[in-house]
Amino acid sequence: MELQTKYHGTIEMEESNYIHFSNGIPGFQEEHQFVVLPLEEDETFYIMQSVNTSTLAFVMVNPFTYYPNYDFNLDESIVESLQIKTPEDVLVYSILTIQDPFENTTVNLQAPIIINSKNHMGKQIILNNEKYLTRHKLMEKR
C-alpha cells in the first residue's frame, strides 16, 4: 500500500508492517496505526510515522544507545495488553523533542514506546519511576 510520510515522501508499505496502538498515544488517541522507519541508513534515528496522518511523525532513538543504564520493568498490565511472550520480542524507543540547535534536543525516558515485534502491537507506557523524566538532554551522556 502507498503511504504518504512526513520525512520519507511516498513509500510502499505492506499493511503487515503496521504497528497497532489500540488507544493511540497520549495527545493522539485517534491515531491507531504507525510504521517505524529508520530516518537514514545508519539507524541512529527512527521515525514513527502515522499511517492515517501523513504530517504526523515522531523522531525516536533507541534509549539504550544514549543511556546504557536505562532500566525499567514492564508492568503485568502492559505484558498482558501487548501479549508479550518473551523479553526478546520487545522493542523500546524513546521520543525526541527536536530543538534547533540539536544539542538542546530532549528525550522522553518517562514514557517509552513499547512494541511487541511478534504481533506488532504497540503502546506508549508511563513509568512510575521518578528517576526518568519526559525531558532528558539527549547529549548529556553518550
Add this chain to the structure above:
Amino acid sequence: MLVLTRKLGESIKIGDDIEITIFSTKNDQVKIGINAPKSLEIFRKELLIEITDQNKQAANVQGDLLSILKKNEMI
C-alpha cells in the same frame, strides 16, 4: 462526581477488585493505597498531561529536521 468522606485507615471499594485506602494525611497531602488488578494501569494524572504536552511538542518539529541533524554532525 461521587464525593465520599473517609477517615484515616478507611477504604473505598470500587467494584469487586479495587480498593482505595487512606493511609495518612499531612498538611494538604494525602497518601493513598490502591489495590487493583494488575491489568489496570495506575499513574498520577499530571504525568499523563505532561506526556500529552510533550508528545504534541515532539510532533511539531520547528524547522527542517534533516538540516538540524546535518548541522549537528558538522560540529
